[in-house]
Structure formats: C-alpha cells, structure tokens
Amino acid sequence: MEAIITASELADGLTGPNPPVLLDVRWQLTPPGTPPFDGRAAYAAGHLPGAVYVHLDGELASPPGVNGRHPLPDLAVFGAAMRRAGVSAGRPVVVYDGGQGWAAARAWWLLRWTGHPDVRVLDGGLPSWTGALSADVPEPAEGEFEPAPGAGQLLDADGAAALARSGVLFDARAGERYRGDVEPIDRVGGHIPGAVSAPTTENVGPDGRFLPAAELRDRFKVLGASAGAEVGVYCGSGVSGAHEVLALAVAGIEAALYVGSWSEWSADPSRPVAVGPDPQ
Template identity: 80%
Template sequence: MNAIISASDLASQLAGENPPVLLDVRWQLSVAKAAGEPSFDGRAEYAAGHIPGAVFVDLDRELAATPGTGGRHPLPDLAEFGAAMRRAGVSSGTPVVVYDGGQGWAAARAWWLLRWTGHPDVRVLDGGLPAWQGGLSTEVPEPAEGDFEPVPGATGLLDADGAAALARSGVLLDARAGERYRGEVEPIDPVGGHIPGAVSAPTNENVGADGRFLPAEELGARFKALGVSDGSEVGVYCGSGVSAAHEVLALAVAGIPAALYVGSWSQWSSDPSRPVAVGPEPQ
C-alpha cells in the first residue's frame, strides 16, 4: 500500500463515496522546548484555514507523552492516543490521510503511530498543505466517534539497547542534520555527536525543493548508497523521534521496512553511561 498520496488524488477521494478521515497535524519544533517552552502546534493556523473536513491533532499532547526519561517525544499512552484518534473519527475500516504545514515530520509521526498500532490504511499528503490546490475552510468538523483501538506492533520499534545493537548488526540511520551528527553543534540536547555505528542520513535529503518525496527509485538508490541492501535490518533515529518518522516514511516509499527509535538522541544523550561518537564516520 502506498504510504503517500498526491493532492490531486486526495481531492478525488474526498469527493468520492468513501472519503478518508483527514488529520491536520501542523507543528514545528521549537529550540525553546529544551528550556521547557512549548513547540508551535499550528492550532491557530488550523483555525485560520484547513482542508475542509480536517480535524486538528496536537503532536505534543496526542502523539507523544510528557518529556522525561523517554526523551522529548516519548510514545503516548496508547489508551489516550486511541481516544484521541476515535474523537477525530478514526476507524479501522476507514482510510486516513494526514498532513502538516509542508515539512512532513509531524504528519509522518502520526502516520507511523497509526501504522505501528495496527491501522491498515494511512497515508501522508505529499508536500503537505502547500501542495493542496483546493479551497480552505474555517469550519471545525464534528466527526462521528471512530472505533479504532490501537494494538502495538511486535516489530518496528527500537529502544536504546536495540538501537545500539542494530548499529552493529544492521544499518542505523541518523536523520538529523549532518553538523549535529558530527557533533559540531547541538542546539537542543546536552551532548553533540551520534550513536556509535550510526550512519548520517539527513531526512531533508529525502525530498525535493518543493517538499515532496523524491521518486521511489531515487530514494532506493540513496539508501543503498548509505549501506542498505536487500535483507538489511534498518532502524532510524533523530533528535526526538519526529523527523526520524519522516525517514521511516521515505524508506517505506522506497519499499524498505524500518524500525523507529522513538527516544532518539534526546534519550540517548541524557544517559551519561551511553557512548557518544563524533566526526563524520560511524565509528
């Protein structure tokens, strides 16, 4: 099943007999969050105009738990996540499309959570809201309660020990900017650098200038150049488990399954017992 959908296909499906549930997850990381301030959650932008029928979902409150030992965006309580999805009208038998302001990170987080907890049909709007060619609405929908019950998957999720092991046995991709991977700068977390053995793979290189994903064959070639081969076990992490979900989505577009280390560098770097590598090489 395709993991992304074009704006034109979304418009057609919204006008069809079985329209998807539409989730607006506009959000942007704030460096100030490290000081305890909230991230930009897009609620005001949603109120000012959204794709008709879309329900707003708050990443920090509904797609993540309170920051702590699990990192800045740990897994949400699954009962609370399920309740939030049902309030948004999500049912197991109805397709879901998620979009954000164009960066794709927040939409990918929602996509990954829904897929990991068992929803069979979730896609991300390629290019986000900027790709939408239709009109916008300020009307807040009141969807019928959905029936989705999240059931966590047996695979697809890494903890710190699993990420460390995968960096040696498979391919662990670091989705952050290269300078953070190398340890040259670290604007948010206590220590710069990367998990020993991880390969630098900035997530912004998965998309073109328009914010849309590169074609599947180009993505496949990119990941092959980073060491991913047929049968490779692949994992991804980032700063807090959000942009890494976007890389997991890019891998899915290329037909490559991958696991997500949700705690990511925010969890890893907060534990002084964990080793840290610096420089351009995995080590």
C-alpha cells in the first residue's frame, strides 16, 4: 500500500467511487516561551473541502509527562476523534498538514499502527494543493474505526536501546541536537548510544515533498538500513520521527517508532547519553 499521495492523485480520488476521508492536522513546534501554533484558526481560514480538523496535542497524543512530550494518545480518545471525522476501515484516509509533514505523519503512523489498512499523507501538504479551499465545517457521518494496535511498529526505551546495539536506530532530529551542541527543549543534549544521525529534513526537497523512492533507498542504505533490516526511529517527542518512518516506508523499508523519543529518554538521569558526531 502506498504511503503518500500527490495532490493530483488526491483530486482524482475525491471524485471516485470511494473518496477518502480527509484529515487536516496542521501543527507546528514553537520555541519554548512562545504561544502555541493555532491549528484550528488555520483550519477555519481555509482547508481542503470536506476535511475535518484533528488536534495533534489533544487527539493524537496524551498530555506531556514521564513518557515524553507527545506520548501515545488514549486509544479511546483517538478512536473517538477518528470516528468523529468519519474514519472507517473500509474507506481510505488522506492526512495533510501545513507542508512540513511531521503532524500528518504522526496521524498516518497512529492509524497504521492501530490497524487502518489504507492511509496516506498528502505529499507536500496543503501548499501542494492547487484547488479551491473551503471555510465550511463538514459534519460527516460517524465512522466505525476501532483502534487495534499491532505488534512490531512500536518501541519503548529498552527496545530502542537494544535496537541501537543489534540493528539500526535512527535519530531524526537536527544534527546539532544529536551531537549535543545545543538542546533547546529537553533536559540534556546528545543521543541514545549507538543511534545513527539521520535528520528527517534531509528526506525532502526544498518544496517539502519527499525525495524519489530510489534516492531515499540510497540514503538509508548509506546510513546502514535496507529492506529486511531491523530499523527503528526516534526524534524529540515522536512527531518528526513518524515523518522519518514515513520516508522509510516510501523507500520500502519497515521501521518501528520510539514514541517517547529523546524527551522521555533524556528525562531519566539513569539512562546513558552519548554526545559528539556520528561514528560512521
């Protein structure tokens, strides 16, 4: 099943016999001490016709705590949000955000992890859409989706540490945070020992769209991952890491996500922290 969809493919699908449910997940990480990004206001100003807004912090994550800044959502809350948006297992879903792709990838990963068989991310997000936008708030029929978490796609802290030793664990954050040069958010800078630096920003072009699958495969192969390898990803709080899992899927490589990521790992002083450049 394809993981991403182009704007032209989406436009064609919206007029087909089984049009997708559209989820607008606009969200941005803002610097500490600044007001949070207002995704609802952005949605109200204009969205894809028929799209339903989904709140990342309230519906795709639980409140911050010992499990990180964006822990897994309560499945009852997540399932209710998806059904409210009209999501059912027998109908495709397309998720988009403001163009960065991180928030859309988080929704994609959650739906995939909880058993939805056909969910894709709009490549390039809302900026790639050339059609008309709408300010109307749709009221779709209640969906029937019931989250059923699967195995093999989720890592905890111990699993991430083990994978860094036995397989490939990618750190999707910026290189300076991986090295520990700076740490603007979490308790301490650095990375999980054995993790490989693979900034997710390098998986896309200047327009925010993913590089071709062959280029992504080559990139991940150089970094030590290929189809059949045991691969995991983490980031700061499990959002940009989902975008890297999506990039790996485009490349044909399955990967698990450590949702707690660095925000959970670094909060525990007993866990080891490595600093400096990637040893590869």
